[in-house]
Amino acid sequence: MTTHDPIPARLVALKTATTPELKKQWRDLFDSEPPAFNRRYLESRLAYRIQELAYGGLKPSTIERLEALGEQLDGGNLMVRRNRADDRPIVGTRLIREWQGVEHTVTVLADGFEWQGRPYKSLSSVARAITGTRWNGWIFFGLKNHRSRT
Known part of the structure; x- marks a missing residue:
């Protein structure tokens, strides 16, 4: 007797689901409101959650x-971790x-x-020093697309 695993079909269905359907699935699977991230983020997190619930998550030792x-x-500071992950590259990263x-x-x-050996508070101030004009530093260094939020 062969058992059918519905998980691969659920994962494939994420690609064709509408955004409202993805948000409904998020509410069902996470018991919270979906974040205001792009569709690709919702799909990937939902795919992980579906598999996590079906097959189990990370081992406690891995966590x-x-x-x-x-x-x-x-240093265990969650705010530093969140800021680094959300807002800026990791300390020591070189932007060229x-x-x-x-x-x-x-x-x-x-x-x-x-x-050039000088500290700057923002990437925009570095971009201004380089170009002599006002720039969004994140766009200038290719960290943010000027046509979208990401």
């Missing part, structure tokens, strides 16, 4: 290891941008950015 690694990065034939490298610091 502990991930939490320990997170604490090594941010060519402008008018010159390559510019910016290093991400804990409290800002560094370019």
Whole structure:
């Protein structure tokens, strides 16, 4: 006797579901309102949750290891972790941008950015120093698409 696993079909169905249907599934599976993220995010998190509920989630030892690694990065401060994940690249990341034939490298610091040995509070101020005009620093360095929010 062969048993049919409905999970692959549910995962495939996410691709053709409407956004309101995805949001309904989110409410059903997470018992909370869906976040205001793009469709691709909703699909991937729903796909993970469907599989997690059907097959089980991460082992407790894996969760502990991930939490320990997170604490090594941010000292256990959830706000630092959330800000880093949501708003900025990880400290030490080098952002490289060519402008008018010159390559510019910016290093991400804990409290800002560094370019040519000088600290800056924002990427926009670095972009302004490089170009002499006002720029959104996230767009200038290719971290944000100027046509969308991501």
